Amino acid sequence: MAFYMIxxxxxxxxxxxxxxxxxxxxxxxxxxxxxxTQAGAAYLDVNVGPTATDRVKxxxxxxxxxxxxxxxxxxxxxxxxxxxEAGLEICKKPALINSCPxxxxxxxxxxPMAKKYGAKIVALTMDKTGIPKSADMRxxxxxxxLAAADEFGLSPDDLFIDPLILPCNVAQDHAxxxxxxxxxxxxxxxxxxxxxxxxxxxSQGTPHRPLINRTYCVMAMTVGLDSAIMDVSDxxxxxxxxxxxxxxxxxxxxxxxxxxxxxx
Amino acid sequence: xxVEILKEKYTGKVQEVVLGATKEEGGTRAYxxxxxxxxxxxxxQFEGEIPNRPVIAYExxxxxxxxxxxxEEVYGDVWNDPVAWAxxxxxxxxxxxxxxxxxxxxELDNSKTPDECAKVVKAILENTGAPLMVEGxxxxxxxxxxxxxxxxxxxxxxxxxxxxxxxxYRSIAAACMxxxxxxxxxxxxxxxxxxxxxxxxxxxxISPEKIINDPLTGGLGYGIxxxxxxMERARWGALIGDKMMAFPVVCLAGxxxxxxxxxxxxxxxxxxxxxxxKPRGIMxxxxxxxxxxxxxxxxxxxxxPEAAKLVKKHIExxxxxxxx
Numbered sequence: 343m344a345f346y347m348i349x350x351x352x353x354x355x356x357x358x359x360x361x362x363x364x365x366x367x368x369x370x371x372x373x374x375x376x377x378x379t380q381a382g383a384a385y386l387d388v389n390v391g392p393t394a395t396d397r398v399k400x401x402x403x404x405x406x407x408x409x410x411x412x413x414x415x416x417x418x419x420x421x422x423x424x425x426x427e428a429g430l431e432i433c434k435k436p437a438l439i440n441s442c443p444x445x446x447x448x449x450x451x452x453x454p455m456a457k458k459y460g461a462k463i464v465a466l467t468m469d470k471t472g473i474p475k476s477a478d479m480r481x482x483x484x485x486x487x488l489a490a491a492d493e494f495g496l497s498p499d500d501l502f503i504d505p506l507i508l509p510c511n512v513a514q515d516h517a518x519x520x521x522x523x524x525x526x527x528x529x530x531x532x533x534x535x536x537x538x539x540x541x542x543x544x545s546q547g548t549p550h551r552p553l554i555n556r557t558y559c560v561m562a563m564t565v566g567l568d569s570a571i572m573d574v575s576d577x578x579x580x581x582x583x584x585x586x587x588x589x590x591x592x593x594x595x596x597x598x599x600x601x602x603x604x605x606x
Numbered sequence: 607x608x609v610e611i612l613k614e615k616y617t618g619k620v621q622e623v624v625l626g627a628t629k630e631e632g633g634t635r636a637y638x639x640x641x642x643x644x645x646x647x648x649x650x651q652f653e654g655e656i657p658n659r660p661v662i663a664y665e666x667x668x669x670x671x672x673x674x675x676x677x678e679e680v681y682g683d684v685w686n687d688p689v690a691w692a693x694x695x696x697x698x699x700x701x702x703x704x705x706x707x708x709x710x711x712x713e714l715d716n717s718k719t720p721d722e723c724a725k726v727v728k729a730i731l732e733n734t735g736a737p738l739m740v741e742g743x744x745x746x747x748x749x750x751x752x753x754x755x756x757x758x759x760x761x762x763x764x765x766x767x768x769x770x771x772x773x774x775y776r777s778i779a780a781a782c783m784x785x786x787x788x789x790x791x792x793x794x795x796x797x798x799x800x801x802x803x804x805x806x807x808x809x810x811x812i813s814p815e816k817i818i819n820d821p822l823t824g825g826l827g828y829g830i831x832x833x834x835x836x837m838e839r840a841r842w843g844a845l846i847g848d849k850m851m852a853f854p855v856v857c858l859a860g861x862x863x864x865x866x867x868x869x870x871x872x873x874x875x876x877x878x879x880x881x882x883x884k885p886r887g888i889m890x891x892x893x894x895x896x897x898x899x900x901x902x903x904x905x906x907x908x909x910x911p912e913a914a915k916l917v918k919k920h921i922e923x924x925x926x927x928x929x930x
Contacts, residue, residue: 594840
């Protein structure tokens with residue numbers, strides 16, 4: 343059972359990437375693609391950012407320039423499903439669609455598209471009323487998403503269910519609810535769905551980001567987290583994940599286990 | 607409502623390794639053998655592919671061995687002549703010839719030099735067609751010198767050189783890379799060290815299709831259950847995608863089985879009901895091999911030809927597909 347690190351860095355929200363997207367300058371995007379691949383990313387998240395004028399065109403261009411320098415699978419990150427489909431059309435490796443909430447019209451758009459292109463889906467335990475607070479509601483959304491996967495011919499492990507963590511300085515009480523939700527979601531199906539988190543969210547706005555990120559990540563791994571959208575260039579975080587993965591008996595120990603963990 | 611039969615789905619498989627090189631491939635072997643390649647647990651053909659049957663290697667030494675008396679009738683006429691011995695085991699049906707260069711052991715009188723060892727290997731290659739594996743005498747420094755000479759003498763034949771261990775692997779690995787041979791990496795029933803060794807070999811530049819692992823199996827009654835657990839865990843690792851645990855496995859069934867008193871003790875020293883030594887020893891070796899096959903052995907080293915024949919028949923039965 344591998345841990346899938348999804349590199350968060352190719353996102354137009356970051357200044358260097360935002361500028362690169364605006365100017366169609368491939369260099370910063372390709373640099374981060376290589377850097378994150380070397381750090382062990384299983385997927386590269388690709389988000390055109392808020393300033394792109396033509397999101398379909400920008401997404402396609404970003405996927406193209408990334409595939410010029412590496413063959414790491416891509417997580418197409420957008421709320422614009424036309425942009426995601428444009429990316430799916432040219433992805434050489436099976437992609438990850440990031441993301442789909444538990445809303446019927448969006449499920450009907452995204453799930454058949456995943457089936458058609460052999461992609462997997464980051465499925466969010468929320469609907470248009472927002473992120474639930476309790477573990478129970480998160481689990482209920484996960485069940486609906488799993489039922490939808492079955493309906494559209496997808497396997498449960500085609501889903502990366504994201505139970506949505508919020509910043510600890512804003513909504514501290516969500517952190518244990520998310521852990522409990524993950525524990526339960528892992529038992530909903532066989533094979534179980536993957537579980538992922540937008541990990542950096544948990545520390546948003548605090549001065550202790552790396553420490554909070556890696557602590558929460560390890561806590562979540564003990565209840566089934568097997569993926570995270572994260573800063574893969576944070577060596578301490580990756581070391582902590584590699585160590586937790588080994589201690590959970592998912593990988594056979596060897597002296598250079600942390601180095602091997604990064605090799606794909 | 608249709609019933610869906612649940613089967614394990616694996617993401618990885620055992621690395622396939624080719625031993626030997628034919629004329630077209632730059633060597634002189636009559637054929638090559640493929641080791642590994644499985645994408646399922648041993649003989650569970652209903653959950654994956656087993657493209658290559660387990661291979662049987664016959665053991666021989668470059669000098670007369672200190673084996674029990676029952677081997678005299680089988681090999682007594684050839685064991686003073688390595689070439690004659692190699693030809694004999696080829697006739698007896700060996701897939702692979704496994705040569706242990708015990709004669710180079712520095713603790714023996716008239717210990718063979720690396721050049722003498724290389725000549726033996728060269729002569730065997732000139733007179734046989736089966737792929738060859740060569741093991742050094744078991745002294746780290748001497749192993750390095752001997753295997754380097756052997757590797758040069760056999761360049762292009764794609765033989766296997768062994769054994770590389772965690773504290774002594776660099777020069778053997780270099781010899782393998784120079785002569786384009788396979789390498790046998792061994793760790794004493796320690797899966798963590800074995801994985802680390804594989805990583806170090808790979809980092810030195812040995813390509814994955816040239817690595818064979820020897821987890822150092824115990825004989826029946828002498829720790830075989832530990833070997834079984836280690837091999838099972840390694841195979842499981844391979845099947846879930848751990849490439850550094852995915853190398854084909856050689857099992858020393860013959861040498862280990864014949865270390866057991868149950869195998870070698872003559873009838874006057876035997877326990878009650880043990881029976882005659884020869885059939886007992888043969889069965890002990892065959893049963894050891896059978897267990898190691900179930901644990902995931904890809905190449906089984908056998909010593910007694912009668913035991914080897916039993917195991918070959920057993921493998922044929924196991925390779926009848928149970929896929930559904």
